[in-house]
Structures are given as C-alpha cells and as structure tokens.
Amino acid sequence: MANSELKLLGKWSSPYVIRVKIALRIKSLEYENLEEHETFSPKSDLLLQSNPVYAKVPVLIHHGKPICESMLIVQYIDETWSTTPSILPSDAYDRALARFWVAYIDDKWFPTIETIVTVDEEERKPYYDILDTVLENMEDAFVKCSKGKAFFGGDKIGYLDIAFGSFLGWLSAIEQEYQRKVLVESKAPALVKWAERFVADPAVKGIIPETDRVVKLSRAFRIKWRAELGEK
Amino acid sequence: MADEVVLLDFWASPFGMRVRIALAEKGINYEYKEEDLRNKSPLLLQSNPVHKKIPVLIHNGKPIAESLIAVQYIDEVWNDASPLLPSDPYQRAQARFWADYVDKKIYEIGRNIIWKKNEEREAAKKEFIDCLKLLEEQLGDKTYFGGDKLGYVDIALVPFYTWFKGYETLGNFNIESECPKLIAWAKRCLQKESVSKSLHDQGQIYEFIVEIRKKLGIE
DSSP states (O other): OOOGGEEEEEOOOHHHHHHHHHHHHTTTTOOOEEEOOOOSOOOOHHHHHHTTTTSSSSSEEETTTESSSSHHHHHHHHHHOOOSSSSSOHHHHHOOOOOOOHHHHHHHHHHHHHHHHSSSSSGHHHHHHHHHHHHHHHHHHHHHHTTSSSSSTBSSSOOHHHHHHHHHHHHHHHHHTTTOOOOTTOOOOOHHHHHHHHHHTTTTTSSSHHHHHHHHHHHHHHHHHHHHHOOO | OOOOOEEOTTTTTTHHHHHHHHHHHHHHHHOOEOOTSOOHHHHHHHTHHHTTOEEEEETTTTESSHHHHHHHHHHHHSSOOOOSSOOHHHHHHHHHHHHHHHHHHHHHHHHHHHHHHHHHHHHHHHHHHHHHHHHHHHHOOOOOOOSSOOOHHHHHHGGGGGGGOOOOHTOOOHHHHHHHHHHHHHHEEESSSSHHTTTTHHHHHHHHHHHHHHHHHOO
C-alpha cells in the first residue's frame, strides 16, 4: 500500500493521536506521519484546512479526505479495513457499552489531567479525587467487559483498551512529576495488570512515549496553559 | 422472540426525543416510562448508575445510556429497514462527526442563552447562531442531513428545534431570520410522523422553561 494513501496529522505526545496509531498498527497499515509543532503553536496550514471546525489533531487523511476525532477515526479504520483483527466488539450491546465508557473517559480523564498539570499543588486534590472515581468505575467496567480475559476487548486489544490505554503515558508522567501514584493495586488491581499487558502488547509497544519525554513536555504545557488561563 | 424495549425518559428532553424518533423510524414497540427528575426511579438509578440521567434504553433487560449511543444501537440491532447511518464508512464518519458537534455545542450554548445574563448571554447567542450556520452549510441543498431520508444527524439535531422558542424569547433574537434554511429543514422533519409524534411543541417547552426559572426564583 502506497504511503501517500494515508496521512496522519498528529503529535507524538497526544493520547488522541496515539489511539489512531495503535489502530493503524493493529490493521498493519502504512501511513505518512506528519508532526504538528511541539506545543501546537503555530498550527500547520494542512491542519487548519483539514479540520476547520476544531483545528485539532489527530486528523487521518485517506485518499485526500480528512476524518477527525480520534475515536471516530478508529471506527473508520475498523470499518474500512474490516478484515480481522477487528477493533470494535462484534456484539451490538458490547459495542454500546464500549462506546459508553469511551464517552465517559473522554469527558473526565484528560481534562482532569490537564488541570492537574496547570494548577498549583494545593489546588490539585479535587482533581485527583476525580481520577480516583474514574478508576473505580473503570475497574468495574474492566471486570464486566473483559469477562475474565486479558483486555476490555477480550483476548485482544479493542476499542475501549485503545481509548483508555492511550492515556498511560501522561498518567506515568504526572505520577512521576508530582510524586503521587494514581493507578495503584490497592485501588484498581485489575487495571494495574491490564496496564502492564497493554503497554507491552505488540500493537502498542513504542507508540506510547517514554515517561521522561512526556514529563519534559508537560512542563512546557504547564507554562502555556497557565498563560492561557491568565488571558481569560 | 418478542423483544422487550423500555425507554426511561423525560418529556422535554431533546436527548430523549432522539431515541423516540429512532424507535419510531424503525417501527419498534416499546414501553415509555416518564421519569420525575427530582425523584428518580430505582430502575433509572440501577440502569445508569454512573450518570443517573435519561434517556436510558433498556433492551431485554440490558440498559444502554447516552442518546446517540442508544440511537446507534437501535440502528445496528434493527438493521432490516430504515437505516439511520450511511453504509459508506467515510459518510458514516462524517455523520458521527456532525452529531458529535451537535452534542458538544448546541445543548451547552443553548443552556447559556437560557441561564446566563448580559455579556455572557450575548456571547452565547452569537456562538449559537455561528454553530447553526455551520450546520446549515452542512445541510446545503439536501432535504435532510441524511440526504433523501432522515438520518443520524437529523435525529441528533431536530429535537433542539423544540427549544428554539425558549432560546429566542429569553435571548431576544430570531433564529429564522439568521438561519432560514435550517428552520425550513426542521419543518420538513416535522412532517414525518416519527418526528412529529416524538417531539413536543415549542410552546410547551417554552412554558416548561418559564416554570423552572420561576421555581429557581429567576426573573
């Protein structure tokens, strides 16, 4: 398959881009990887053209046609290259459950992590509480969805694994930078083991960036996000 | 095998209306249960423990929460007639994108028009019209967002039409003068029984908004 057929506008550090990269690897698809600027300023012309509504990564461009929003891209990839391995569950109810938990994570998880990075230490507690609640719910969800198997998706990584696991790089980064563990065995024993399996999986290995790299970037983002807050 | 379908809902909810339209489009028989949102039923709390919100679709005892997820589920399970999503993956991605856009923008900004004051309300009005104009662009000259037939984006958006009188009266502006094509589209949708039977009229919704504001002691 020619490289020019598929392009991915992204950023090595973005969990949303990581989701798409994992999906592309699961389907063994080659693509041209186009990196946006380190802290997203300025945005490339191609990004502004391809995603005029939100100007955000990831954007997958397939035969010149853009698809936006990470989990919509993952579904598109699954539906377009529909030979196995499949990413979404085959059962309609399992699909609805997976979509439900993805919507939940997207609503709660990364915005909370961003806030933890942006605010000062003494203001962080309520946000750590949110992460704890999410983990409690996801631990329950894991038990229900995995049905005793290794991943939310069963024997193999699936839709919900990709959605949630893509955040593990940033999670490690804030655990290290702010010296406070979040994903711990006492609170989420099944998820701790799942996380280890996820990052070691061949579909994921090397896509989630090294923690030190993310830590360095988080410092740059902290400055940027605090400046943006100051402008409001 | 007889399917048992229950919908936990609240009459004025645009999200609930979406699921009602989808069920009607597919000709599915179901039991409608009206929830008192100040006194939620044990069934609702059990069925959606994470958010405790309506609508919840319950199919043979299994709950599905979140309106657009329920609509997709309905489309996938009752897939013999009236497809709501396009069959082409790219068109499907576009439909999901715009339905998601409605979710991200219309409800939140509409709420700000109703509940905020002065500059915040003015800013919300402007943003609201900008969003509707972008959606009008997407509609173009098509009969529906779904093309010749009512589809996923139509279902995602049309319930908010019932809240327009509320937005207009409280925000003191006229949506039709800004977005005539969109209003024409909404009226076309209402000519379909699946839509007209699922939506309440703007007058009723407006009275509901007025009542809530009174209860909350807002002028």
